[in-house]
Amino acid sequence: MTYTAAIFYFFAAILVFAGLRVITARNPVHAALYLVLAFFTAAGLWMLLEAEFLAITLVLVYVGAVMVLFLFVVMMLDINLDRLREGFWDYLPLAGFVAVLLMIEMALILGSRHFGLDVTGTPASRSADYSNTRELGRLLYTDYVYAFELAAVILLVAIVAAIALTLRRRKDSKYINPAEQVRVRRSDRLRIVKMQAEKRPGARIQDSGEGGA
Amino acid sequence: MGTFYVDWAAVQTVLWTLLKIMAVVVPLMLGVAYLTYAERKVIGWMQVRIGPNRVGFQGLLQPIADGLKLLMKEIIIPSGANRSLFLLGPVLAIAPALAAWAVIPFTDTLVLANINAGLLYVMAITSMGVYGVIIAGWASNSKYAFLGAMRSAAQIVSYEIAMGFALVGVLMAAQSLNLIDIVQGQAGGWNQWYVWPLLPLFVVYLIAGVAETNRAPFDVAEGESEIVAGFHVEYSGMAFAVFFLAEYANMILVAALTTLMFLGGWLSPVAFLPDGIVWWLLKTGFVLFLFLWFRATFPRYRYDQIMRLGWKVFIPVTLVWIVFVGGMMQTPYGHLFH
Numbered sequence: 001m002t003y004t005a006a007i008f009y010f011f012a013a014i015l016v017f018a019g020l021r022v023i024t025a026r027n028p029v030h031a032a033l034y035l036v037l038a039f040f041t042a043a044g045l046w047m048l049l050e051a052e053f054l055a056i057t058l059v060l061v062y063v064g065a066v067m068v069l070f071l072f073v074v075m076m077l078d079i080n081l082d083r084l085r086e087g088f089w090d091y092l093p094l095a096g097f098v099a100v101l102l103m104i105e106m107a108l109i110l111g112s113r114h115f116g117l118d119v120t121g122t123p124a125s126r127s128a129d130y131s132n133t134r135e136l137g138r139l140l141y142t143d144y145v146y147a148f149e150l151a152a153v154i155l156l157v158a159i160v161a162a163i164a165l166t167l168r169r170r171k172d173s174k175y176i177n178p179a180e181q182v183r184v185r186r187s188d189r190l191r192i193v194k195m196q197a198e199k200r201p202g203a204r205i206q207d208s209g210e211g212g213a
Numbered sequence: 214m215g216t217f218y219v220d221w222a223a224v225q226t227v228l229w230t231l232l233k234i235m236a237v238v239v240p241l242m243l244g245v246a247y248l249t250y251a252e253r254k255v256i257g258w259m260q261v262r263i264g265p266n267r268v269g270f271q272g273l274l275q276p277i278a279d280g281l282k283l284l285m286k287e288i289i290i291p292s293g294a295n296r297s298l299f300l301l302g303p304v305l306a307i308a309p310a311l312a313a314w315a316v317i318p319f320t321d322t323l324v325l326a327n328i329n330a331g332l333l334y335v336m337a338i339t340s341m342g343v344y345g346v347i348i349a350g351w352a353s354n355s356k357y358a359f360l361g362a363m364r365s366a367a368q369i370v371s372y373e374i375a376m377g378f379a380l381v382g383v384l385m386a387a388q389s390l391n392l393i394d395i396v397q398g399q400a401g402g403w404n405q406w407y408v409w410p411l412l413p414l415f416v417v418y419l420i421a422g423v424a425e426t427n428r429a430p431f432d433v434a435e436g437e438s439e440i441v442a443g444f445h446v447e448y449s450g451m452a453f454a455v456f457f458l459a460e461y462a463n464m465i466l467v468a469a470l471t472t473l474m475f476l477g478g479w480l481s482p483v484a485f486l487p488d489g490i491v492w493w494l495l496k497t498g499f500v501l502f503l504f505l506w507f508r509a510t511f512p513r514y515r516y517d518q519i520m521r522l523g524w525k526v527f528i529p530v531t532l533v534w535i536v537f538v539g540g541m542m543q544t545p546y547g548h549l550f551h
Contacts, residue, residue, distance in 0.1 A: 003223050029298075029351060036344070056333040064340025065370060068347065072366050075351050075359075131329050133390055178521065 008048055015041040028074050036067050050126060053133040233325050237314050245461040246276035252505050259509040286450035291354060294447065298352035303448070303455035306345025310462040313338040317469055318393050319490050320479045331392040332380060335470065339425070342463060343369045346427075346434065349456070350444035361443025364516065365427055365434035371523040372424040378531035379418035382411045383474045385538055386550055396478035398551070403482035408475040410550045413534045415475045417527045419503070422467035424519065426460060428504055430511035431519055468500035469493075476500075 018038040025031040039062045046055035113119070126132075140148050250265065250272070257264025265272035290299055316331040318324035328334060343366055350362020386407050387395040399406045408415045424431040435443030445456045472478055472493060479493040514522070538550050 003220060033298075033348070052328075052330050053333070056330055056337045059337040060333070060340055064337060064343075064373070068343055068366055068370055071344075071347055071351075072363065075347070076363075129329070131390075133330055133333070178518075 004048060008045070011041050011044045011048070015045065028077075028079050029071065032067065032071050032074050035070075036063055039063050039067065049123070051132060053136050230325075234315075237325055238311060241311070241314060241462060241465065242458070244465055245458055246280065248461050248465065248501060249279070249457075250276045251501075252508070255502065255505045256509045259506075280454065283451055283454040288450040288452045289447075291447050293354040295352040295354070298348050299447075300452070302345050302349030302352055303452050303459070304345070305348060306342060306459040307455050307462070309338045309342040309345075310459045310466065313466055316392060317466070318396065318473070318478070319493055320488070321393055321397065323490065324393065327391070327393060330390045332384065332390040332395070332474075335392075336377060336380065339463070339466070340373055342459070345456070345459065346444050349448065353444075353447035355447050357440040357442070357446045358444050360440050361434045361446070364440075365444060368427070368431065368434065368519060368523075369425055371520060372421040372527070375417055375523060375527035375531055376421040376425060378528065378535060379411075379414040379421065380474070382414040382531070382535055382538055383407055385535065385542070386411060388551075392473055396473055396480060399477040400480055402484055403477070406475060406477040406480075410538065411475065411534070413530055415471075417531055418475070419471055419500070421523075421527060422471065423504060423507060424523070426463045426467055426504075428460075428464065429508040430513050432513065433516050433519065464501065464504055465497065468497045468504070471500050472496040 015038055018034045018041060021034040022031050022038060025034055039058060043055040043058040043063075046052075046058065253275075254264040254272075265275040268274040268278045290296055313335050315325045316328055316334050318327070346365045346369075347362045350358045350360075350365070353359070383395060384390060387398040389395060389398070395407075427434045433439075433443075435445070440446075445453055448456065476496045477492075478496075479488050479490055481488045481492055541547060541550050
């Protein structure tokens with residue numbers, strides 16, 4: 001077994017274990033953290049395929065941003081585990097049917113007849129100065145520019161929709177426009193009155209040390 | 214699968230790499246120790262105090278004494294805490310802070326791993342630092358820790374976007390993701406550094422760097438007047454010290470990256486002096502001094518102001534400047550932006 005193969009089996013074992021734990025962990029926070037582990041390990045496998053841009057982006061986007069927000073939400077929710085597990089046996093037949101269907105579909109497409117080493121072959125190994133990032137960028141912005149732009153527009157629509165769904169003006173908000181805040185001048189709010197010091201008639205002179213502490 | 218055999222060349226490579234890692238981590242940890250000393254001294258002087266001056270000459274052994282004290286202390290695990298995650302939190306905080314140093318070049322030959330996608334690697338690894346904070350805050354089973362973790366998570370995710378866009382500007386100017394190539398692109402004296410054509414991005418990167426490391430004036434994650442000490446309020450002894458180490462290692466990392474990407478790294482500012490690691494250290498030290506100066510000068514931001522600054526000021530500024538740089542590169546003045 002070569003060094004690379006040893007790494008592959010090591011990562012694959014962790015990935016399968018983490019994937020299993022995502023669906024079997026009782027605590028949702030643990031499940032989310034196992035998903036983080038699964039993403040990270042998958043990035044390691046992609047790195048073995050010399051797809052360094054995809055591998056690093058997987059960590060950057062999914063581990064560094066998406067899963068953080070995911071954890072954020074999961075931690076704030078008050079999840080009742082017993083209620084979640086209610087009706088497990090009722091749903092099992094339907095879920096089992098869907099799972100078997102998925103397995104059959106995947107077996108049809110991903111069988112060794114279509115994806116074996118004799119069909120696709122080992123990808124050519126590139127030299128160290130080959131930039132996967134540059135090649136990917138060139139392809140995306142030349143050959144596949146329309147598909148890329150379409151995907152970008154769909155994402156933009158999704159962003160606008162998400163903001164429109166959650167945007168609401170709260171009536172009890174005490175929000176003040178910061179631009180107005182910084183534009184305030186002293187003369188708008190404060191008036192200094194110059195006058196002589198006066199003494200209340202009949203008052204004793206206060207002890208000056210009283211307010212010092 | 215074939216037979217398993219011991220690959221002595223691989224073993225040798227692993228041992229040699231371990232030695233190199235030690236050569237990076239040991240000076241880094243010493244740097245962290247003396248950065249805490251420098252912070253206390255500098256802020257002391259700025260506030261017309263003396264700062265630590267009892268342990269050793271001029272207080273120079275103070276960080277060692279602090280470290281020993283924290284090592285001796287007991288690590289208390291709160292009874293309601295999630296034990297495994299509570300212990301995992303500090304590990305996840307320090308691991309990315311150290312792992313990112315693998316690709317940081319000190320000179321054009323002195324680098325642990327000179328990889329093509331160095332800049333992407335640094336961004337990906339540093340984006341994982343937030344897990345230490347979140348997990349620590351959640352596993353502590355304490356309101357203050359949890360609030361601190363939530364604040365920190367929202368803040369780090371927000372500022373990472375502005376930071377990433379600032380780096381896109383650098384990537385456009387250097388046309389490479391390799392950190393050594395980025396520095397080489399700034400050769401030719403101080404006026405060739407990317408800080409000049411990318412000045413708005415430099416400012417955004419520096420301030421976002423302060424926010425990313427949860428430093429004052431963006432340190433609401435540990436705002437002691439509101440939530441005691443934030444996410445690490447339940448930690449004691451070495452577990453607390455590890456968070457401390459991670460914060461300072463991240464500070465040095467951000468300073469080093471600012472130096473590499475905007476201030477010409479190890480390149481000499483003038484032609485008659487040779488390039489060298491001295492310049493790298495001087496520039497990084499200067500950026501670190503800025504960090505300390507900020508802390509001594511500015512009052513803490515309010516939380517909604519932090520969010521507003523990140524989303525409504527920094528992200529538009531970076532977007533506009535990226536488009537501007539891209540447009541200018543197509544004009545006869547394009548060479549100014551390379």
